[in-house]
Amino acid sequence: MQLPPLTDGHIVRRYKRFLADVVLADGTEVTAHCPNTGAMTGCWKAGAPVQLSHSDNPKRKLAWTLERVDMGAGWVGVNTHRVNPVIAEAIAAGRVAELRGYRRLRREVTVDAGGHKSRLDVVLDEGDGCDAYVEIKCVTLLDGDVLRFPDAVSARGLRHLDTLAALVAQGRRGVMVYALNRPEGEVFSPADAVDPAYGRRLREVAAAGVELLALRIEHVQQEMRVGPGVPIAF
Numbered sequence: 357m358q359l360p361p362l363t364d365g366h367i368v369r370r371y372k373r374f375l376a377d378v379v380l381a382d383g384t385e386v387t388a389h390c391p392n393t394g395a396m397t398g399c400w401k402a403g404a405p406v407q408l409s410h411s412d413n414p415k416r417k418l419a420w421t422l423e424r425v426d427m428g429a430g431w432v433g434v435n436t437h438r439v440n441p442v443i444a445e446a447i448a449a450g451r452v453a454e455l456r457g458y459r460r461l462r463r464e465v466t467v468d469a470g471g472h473k474s475r476l477d478v479v480l481d482e483g484d485g486c487d488a489y490v491e492i493k494c495v496t497l498l499d500g501d502v503l504r505f506p507d508a509v510s511a512r513g514l515r516h517l518d519t520l521a522a523l524v525a526q527g528r529r530g531v532m533v534y535a536l537n538r539p540e541g542e543v544f545s546p547a548d549a550v551d552p553a554y555g556r557r558l559r560e561v562a563a564a565g566v567e568l569l570a571l572r573i574e575h576v577q578q579e580m581r582v583g584p585g586v587p588i589a590f
Contacts, residue, residue: 357442359578362407362423370400376422378406388420391435394507399432399496399538400425407431424575430539431575432496438580439494439535440477442573446582447478447490454569455490455531458483465489469522474515488529491516495536495544495570503541503570503586505534509551517554521561530561534570536586543587544570559590 368377368385376390388408392399400406405426411419423438424431433439444463447455458480465479467489478490497507506513520530534544546555562568572583 360409367406386420388422389418390422433537436494442580443492472519472522474519486528489523490531492533495534501542503536503544504547517557517561520566524565530566537573543589
């Protein structure tokens with residue numbers, strides 16, 4: 357997926373959850389929108405190189421958007437809005453082997469499976485097998501060599517797990533895709549220390565047939581793309 361033109365800078369601070377002060381390469385200091393609802397643990401530090409996108413939309417409060425941060429090993433994607441389109445593009449192009457064979461891809465679909473109602477990121481149908489219901493989570497929390505999710509307690513994440521498990525119980529495919537949005541880390545595991553309820557439920561739904569994928573997101577120049585899968589360990 358192509359990104360808009362990016363401007364280099366260095367982050368000064370992140371505050372009030374959605375704001376970041378950045379000094380651009382020419383010395384200008386700007387306040388950028390930080391489109392990330394998580395804690396962003398290990399995803400920024402004062403002075404770290406960043407890249408921003410710029411919007412000319414006069415209706416926006418902030419023209420600049422924080423896109424990615426370099427924590428020393430390469431770009432970490434912090435704009436969570438970019439992840440779903442990247443994964444959906446890869447699925448549609450047949451680059452995710454586990455999700456090939458469907459002729460139609462729909463995004464942002466509200467489903468109600470036995471009282472478990474959620475809006476899921478992708479629904480795949482018109483295939484030879486049963487329909488696939490896919491939820492995508494952006495992963496940036498790094499714990500040694502392990503990438504973990506979530507980075508904060510996630511009631512919404514639990515609801516998505518419940519919905520996927522209910523769909524599987526109805527004979528459909530439920531798939532959780534963890535989009536690993538940084539270059540480090542050799543394995544994916546739930547963040548039990550952050551949200552033990554999520555970790556317990558993830559293990560339960562996986563045992564009940566919900567499929568789990570952990571896919572690396574690669575950042576190059578003006579592009580984000582899906583790279584190879586990463587092992588999942590419980």
